Amino acid sequence: MPFNTALTRKLGIKIPVVQGGMMWVGYAELASAVSNAGGLGLITALTQPSPEDLRKEIRRCKQMTSKPFGVNLTLLPAMVPPDYGAYAQVVLDEGIRIVETAGNSPGPIIKQLKAANPPCVILHKCTTIRHALSAVKLGVDFLSIDGFECAGHVGESDITNFILLSRARQTMPVPFIASGGFADGQGLAAALSLGAEGINMGTRFMCTVEAPIHENIKKAIVEAQETDTELVLRRWKNTSRLFKNKVTEDAVRVERESTTGKFEEVAPYVSGKRGREVFLNGDKDYGVWTAGQVIGLIHDIPTCHDLVHRIEKEALDTLAKTQSLVVDQQPEPDIVGRPIGDPSADPKSEHGKAPGEAQIYNIGKAKL
C-alpha cells in the first residue's frame, strides 16, 4: 500500500525510506536495489575517483532501475578538496534531480543544483537545528535530521532523535525526514508520528544482500550489540561514530593520552584507506569503519526488496495497532493490583467472579 507523505509525493517513490549516502558502499548495485524496492537509492559521489567515473556509475545505475534515484554529495574539509562543482555538474548533465547534500558550507553547491532547469530536489543532512535552519535559507527542500545515534559524523551536540525530531517539527519551515537509528517499520511509524515525512537509513542498508561489501562485515553487524560503536575524533570536534574494534580502541587511547593533541598522532588509526580495505577483505579489525548504534537492531541480511517491504508492512501494522489503542468508550478498568494478562483477573472470565469483585494478589477479596 503506497504511503502519502511530502517525501513520497515529491520524489515519486512508494515507501518513504531513503538509503543515505555511504562512502565505499553507495554504488549503483545498492542504490538501484533500494529504488527498485520502492524506496530512494543514492549513489555516493565521492566513492568515484573523478566526476567522469561518477557519470559512468550513474549510467550503470540507470541500466539497473527505471525508478527515481539520487546522488549524495558530501562536502568535507580536506587539504585538497575534490572538485565538488564538477561532480555536481555531472549529476545535472546526467539528468539526476535528487541530491542528498551533507557536510560543510554547502551553499555554492546547493546554488548550482537549484539553478538547474528543472531544479534539483535537495535533501540536506544535518545534526543540529541551527544548521538545519541555515540550510533552509539556502533553499533545500527537505532536511534529513541525523540524531546522535547515527553512523558517521554525529556532530558535537549529542542530541538523540527523540528530542531532535520534535525540535524539527516545532521549528522547521520545510519538511524533514528522520535519520539515525532506524532499521524497521516500527521506527518508520515512530518517525512519522513525530512529524517526519520518512526515514533515512545507512547501517541497515549496509547489511543487505546487494550492499557491495564483504560478507564478514555484514555478519559482524548481525553479531554486534547496540553498545558496539565508538566515538572518535571528539578532541578535534569532528566526532565520528564507528564500529568498535581494536583500531578504534587504539585511536581513542591516543586521543585521550596524547599530550600534544596533534591530529597527526591519531591519523594513522583513522585512515580512510584502511577503512575501505575492511569492506573488501572482510577483516573487521583491519581499520576503522562507520556504523551506527542501530547495529543492535539488525539480525539478518535480507535483500533490499525484502527489507523495504518488511518495513512497509511493519509500519502499516504498527500504525493500525496504534490507532486501535483509541476507542469510543473508556474500557472497564483492569483489576487493580493484578498482573495484566492473568485470566483470573478478568471478572468476565470462567473463573466466575462477580463484576466488581476481585482478588488482590491472592490475599483476599475486595470490592472495586
Ligand SMILES: Cc1cc2nc3c(=O)[nH]c(=O)nc-3n(C[C@H](O)[C@H](O)[C@H](O)COP(=O)(O)O)c2cc1C
Ligand atoms: C559505512 C557508512 C558510510 C557513510 N558515509 C557517508 C558519507 O560519505 N556521506 C554522508 O553524508 N553520510 C554517510 N554516512 C551516513 C549515512 O548516510 C546516514 O546518515 C547514517 O548511516 C544514518 O544512521 P544509521 O546508520 O543509524 O541509519 C555513512 C554511513 C555508513 C554506515
